[in-house]
Amino acid sequence: MPEVFISAGEASGDFLAGALVAEMKKINPNLNFAGLCGPSLRAAGTQTLYDINDLGVVGFWEVAKKIRFFRKVLTQVKTELQSRKPDLVLLVDYPGMNLKIARLAKSLGLKVGYFVSPQFWAWKEGRVETVKKCVDKMVVLFPFEVDFYKKHGLEAEFYGHPFLDLVKPEIPKAEFFRQNGLDSQLPLISFFPGSRKQQLERHLPLIFQTLSRLKADGLRFQSCWGLAPGLSKEHSAQMLPEEFKSEVKLVDQKRYSLMAASDFALSSVGTITLELALLQTPFLIFYKTSPLTYFLAKRWVKLPYVGLANLVAGKKIVPEFLQSEAAPEKLAESAYFYLKEPLLSARLKEKLATVRENLGSPGALPKIAASFCRLV
Structure with a gap:
């Protein structure tokens, strides 16, 4: 054999x-x-x-x-x-x-x-x-x-x-909302902090501070954490701050349905940015790493952008917030901007359509x- x-x-x-x-x-x-x-x-x-x-x-x-x-x-x-x-x-x-x-x-x-x-x-x-x-x-x-x-x-x-065939919602939006107990009258913010231990340690506090700022700004919304393959709901639930334990839904299956159903997403760098782009979900890109890693990357990496969606598009269509720029107030401002301005969100979706054309x-x-x- x-x-x-x-x-x-x-x-x-x-x-x-x-x-x-x-x-x-x-x-x-x-x-x-x-x-x-x-x-x-x-x-x-x-x-x-x-x-x-x-x-x-x-x-x-x-x-x-x-x-x-x-x-x-x-x-x-x-x-x-x-x-x-x-x-x-x-x-x-x-x-x-x-x-x-x-x-x-x-x-x-x-x-x-x-x-x-x-x-x-x-x-x-x-x-x-x-x-x-x-x-x-x-x-x-x-x-x-x-x-x-x-x-x-x-x-x-x-x-x-292969993503052109693989990336598609597993179920319709209405069914996804029903299965996860979501409210069709509220905007849905999803977040994807990564799959590795170091990414979760650096990114989760940033995300929860961002969500707290959006709430303080008077935005009414619901949120879901799209768990990377290999992350269990039980382990992930322990990482939720008390404020969000009853608010954040943990989604470990039908991730593409989550992405497609989201009104906005907060995404770490990586393949996830390409998946979100193919589903034409408005999103922003963030990333934090150790100071030494960031210093060396700045010296060695020869790219104008870090998001695959931007690299494939050949221009910056999705906002990127890296290292010191990845601050809660900046992420919250960007998310609020797109969620409160439907025309801007629609324009971003149109730009994301060009990613598919280049694959x-x-x-x-x-x-x-x-x-x-x-x-x-």
Whole structure:
């Protein structure tokens, strides 16, 4: 039975990887998958060797503090690759770990596929040399990445973005409101603080202070916390301040219905900004990290914006609030601005429609699955 070792180190990669594995199994039902995975990969039938919830760290200093743990994981991965001798090592995003796994796999003479390119075009461009030496097939999500790799003498494949098919409300808005006990007469503010421990610690206080300011400004609304995959309602409920324990609804399923039903959203950086844009939900982007991480990022990252929605649009259509700018009064002012001015909210929705136009054509996932199946 052909075997694929797969590695996805965070929630967004796990979601795409799970969908990819399901498509690959349609093409070849005999494929067996095992690796570093989360709930989506497990749901697709992947054997878990390491849970990605243990791997989720963001920031230079934060990674440095767990370096021994990551070395231990890599040692176990090497042992697994040596004993299993998989027909394909399939890596999904998460370059800090996956580029090291690519080098390990290639040193063992294994075939390596990479899905969701690391953002070399944003920072540490020199890491593309590892792809040159160690990756047999690179499938990217954005058309401009094809040109980036071509500039470096590499051929990357682009079939369109899977989100064009995957990102859609699971149920109608009225049904979502009914299931979650929401009031159709009140605006809904949703928030997405991230999936990693450090993100939650920095972002949740900012969000609750923002909501408190909106209440103090006289805005009547209801709010939902869109839980990232892997976050339980029980654990998340313990992070709610007393003021919000009876007010904030925790949503761990039908997240796309939540996004689509929201009148406004507060979003951390990452894939979530692309999902919100595709659903044309008005939102703002915020992010806070350690001072050292932010200082180094400012020196190394070569991007005008941090939100994927803005990067894909090629201009700043969604407001961004980073580090010191990510203050409760500024987030509250922006949210209030859009919620009280329907015309401005409608204009933002029109701008968000351009994001979909820049992501290629629907039907990408079966083509991507077929491409990787050809390596097995």
